[in-house]
Ligand SMILES: Nc1ncnc2c1ncn2[C@@H]1O[C@H](COP(=O)(O)OP(=O)(O)O)[C@@H](O)[C@H]1O
């Protein structure tokens with residue numbers, strides 16, 4: 001269990017004080033995959049660096065399993081860092097060491113006998129699927145393979161928590177998926193709590209159970225991924241979960257129309273022709289401006305953006321009609337039409 | 339002025355000098371350079387490490403006044419011309435070696451002149467190390483000493499070798515200069531015969547030998563640096 005309470009961080013820069021984190025409170029349950037999402041500069045890296053005290057918070061506390069990290073001595077903190085390990089956007093492998101020796105690095109630091117460390121490292125190479133790369137140097141590997149080696153290295157000390165700071169941001173979509181798959185697998189098999197820092201909603205959707213949205217150094221929304229996806233409350237959340245938040249999506253329609261965002265859980269809503277019934281029973285003709293389906297936390301979720309040209313009443317009627325079905329959420333949204 | 343350099347008489351005389359004196363001189367130059375470089379690295383490497391890790395953004399910040407004093411001393415030593423430095427350190431040389439003349443005695447001023455230079459070279463090498471790697475090591479629970487021994491130095495080995503090669507060729511040049519005030523080796527021969535006795539042929543040959551030595555050191559150093567660098571992609575992975 002990671003308990004972050006009222007965490008603030010102020011940097012003293014050349015142009016004065018910069019508040020990177022404002023009163024952040026989060027609790028991350030054991031065994032969770034917890035996403036922290038936000039735009040570039042939102043303070044994600046600062047937050048994750050406070051979680052292992054690479055960055056000292058200006059105020060507030062970070063507790064891991066009841067241990068207040070801020071109160072530890074340097075020596076105790078170094079011990080604690082065997083339990084809270086980290087992987088990075090740039091992989092950060094030692095370029096002059098081969099893969100096996102990179103994985104052995106944390107064990108070398110803690111003074112484990114060589115033979116034993118080597119055996120442990122070989123086992124981990126197996127787990128991350130690169131048993132034949134022991135003698136290869138990082139420069140000879142692809143980005144995805146380098147990240148696998150970094151993951152193996154982060155697992156050598158049997159950590160309780162794995163922090164991932166933009167771990168897939170330097171990878172192409174296919175490689176991203178395979179690395180996320182590996183992280184999910186590790187979370188399941190080893191029961192390690194994973195904190196995933198990202199600016200991509202797709203990453204959160206594909207592996208996280210819970211998510212916190214960070215905007216301007218503040219947590220503006222948090223909850224289960226399903227919940228935040230279905231009912232985004234803050235503007236930051238809406239930007240992230242809805243079309244404008246995704247790159248390369250276009251919404252068609254007219255500016256004078258009303259837009260209703262419908263989110264449906266595939267398990268309930270399948271086999272019910274709601275849009276057709278809306279037209280038949282209520283006489284409301286809705287246009288589909290955008291539609292997509294996604295797997296979130298293992299469930300199929302659909303999003304539809306309906307546009308209707310009627311008045312406020314028609315909007316309310318539509319929303320009421322759709323939301324009476326279990327598994328369907330609908331709300332009016334503001335949309336910038338391209 | 340060199341018109342008498344190639345007469346038959348001059349040639350036989352030069353050959354006689356080369357035959358009797360060059361082998362020893364070459365050996366003296368060689369071991370003085372190697373020993374002076376070795377001592378300069380022994381002092382300069384830890385000092386260079388200190389300059390990096392003790393800096394205010396470093397992994398083990400040291401008191402500001404201490405760092406300022408170290409930087410000042412290095413800068414002063416580096417700005418004194420070598421010839422003058424040699425004379426200035428006579429007392430120290432006498433203290434350590436017992437005399438201020440001779441091949442062995444010239445090692446002392448060479449080390450004093452070279453270690454600040456080596457410290458700066460080491461400093462620039464270590465500053466090139468990717469800061470992300472240091473952050474990785476810290477997040478893994480490494481002590482500052484472990485970061486120095488397992489990250490900073492190993493990751494900069496290829497560039498350290500390149501810079502030590504620069505140091506060795508520079509020290510070779512200095513060792514030749516030390517011939518003026520009692521140092522031995524090829525420099526002494528070049529000055530004694532070329533400057534004091536107008537035997538230019540001998541001087542030329544001594545200089546050519548110095549050039550060859552520099553070439554050999556430089557070539558070996560560069561080769562070795564490339565061989566150790568694992569960042570180069572074309573390296574073939576060793577078979578398991
Ligand atoms: N060491 C630092 N000194 C000064 N400002 C910093 C430092 N680290 C981060 N910042 C600032 O804090 C803010 C948040 O940065 P960061 O946590 O890296 O954001 P993110 O990871 O979400 O992109 C940015 O405005 C950044 O410029």
Ligand SMILES: [Mg+2]
Pocket residue numbers: 044045046166
């Ligand atoms: Mg970041």
